[in-house]
Amino acid sequence: MPLLYVTDLTYPARGRRYCDEDIFLTGRLRGHFPLALCHPRDAETLMGGFDAVVVRNSGPVLHYQEAYDAFRTAALAGGVRVYNPLTGRGDMAGKQYLPDLTAAGYPVIPTVDDPAHLHLLPRVPQYAVKPKRGADSVGLAFTADPSAAEPGRTLIQPRIDFAYEVSFYFVDDAFQYALYAPDPARRWELEPYHPTPADLAFARTFIEWNTLTHGIQRVDACRTPSGDLLLVELEDLNPYLSLDLVPAEVQDAFVTALARSLDSFLS
Structure with missing residues (x-):
């Protein structure tokens, strides 16, 4: 089943190289699926020739809002399978979830x-x-x-002081790995993080709230001076994965989980 993999290989992300991550991922996924890459502005035009569209490191939507809105509308109208599915309640739908979760009493900023x-x-x-x-x-x-x-x-x-930021990475509802930034002033200088059971329970709270049956999600949180975790963002549209910072065996496990998720999604 051929996949259309949406990425902006030229996006100048601060402290990260989106292109390297997507070159790595598409190289590995080709062992499981035929696929082609395209820029997010071309997704609406090209998606009809593929069994599914995989949205990955396509950059902030606000830089191509009109094209993204047209793609989303056409995909929903045409029943096109998009991964992550377009039913996400996190950043995919804007950031209204932050005041909503605040009002509902969730542990968020x-x-x-x-x-x-x-x-x-x-x-x-x-x-x-x-x-x-x-x-x-x-x-x-x-x-x-x-x-x-x-x-x-x-x-x-x-604006709160915090000890560090930490990100938890999931495929579907399965935790894959965590990374953190020991220096709050250097958000993308990340190191491996070994979460406690309480940390994982915190992250899973938002994975369960989002109700996506398939997809890649990143739960970003900060550790307050009191030791609590608070949600910063729930990335469910095109979260950068920092795969270059995890060991080869973790990369292998992530690719295996992603391929299995995509196979289940397509079937």
């Missing part, structure tokens, strides 16, 4: 999308303000007074 709701957040010297449809820190700003933020279109969070 407290988030509101209206300055009128600032009283629901902890009082802090500075707040983070970012576009609700943003990604990769595009449009992120810090301010002592977020009252001018546009209601419904921006997210407001307290």
